[in-house]
Amino acid sequence: MRGSFDDIPVTTLFPLLPDADVDAWRQAARTLDAARCGADAADWEWFPEHAAFSPAQEGTPVILGLNVIGNARQGDHLEFLLQVVWTDLGQLAVEVTVNVACWCETDHATHDVDALRLVVGEEISLPEAFRVGARRLASRLADPHDADHWRATAGLPPRRTS
Ligand SMILES: [Zn+2]
Secondary structure (H helix, E strand, O other), rough: EEEEEEEEHHHHHOOOHHHHHHHHHHHHHHHHHHHOOOOOOOOOOEEHHHHOOOOOHHHOEEEEEEOOOOOOOOOOEEEEEEEEEEOOOEOOOEEEEEEEEEOOOOOEEEEEEEEEEEOOOOOHHHHHHHHHHHHHHHHHHHHHOHHHHHHOOOOOOOOOOO
């Protein structure tokens, strides 16, 4: 399901979250909407079917995510992602990555670079992890770089121009 942050059924997705935390969370999302400078605000995506952890999960189920497509040249790809996911061990984690097109000899399609993963636990609560993640994403959006910049920081080959 897709919509603006206010449409997200936060208590359905995260039933253990106290009400006060939900407010703190909305605050963080507004910071993010402001950082996106008028881009379409309605592109959060959520998956109620992933609200409960399943030990038989494959991959990393996304519960809630925001993708922001960056400016990239034709044939290239640059995307910023903020996602709340389940880890293999059934912990919630907030992940922020920059996803760029692959220009390696071997085609990997895309690469996640500049990854930040905050696993929710005793040291960091879900709203706090979300706040840190939102701040990180906002700073990436406020200081735009092209896809080659992000590939270079990850030691990946630049876009080939033939
Ligand atoms: Zn590659």
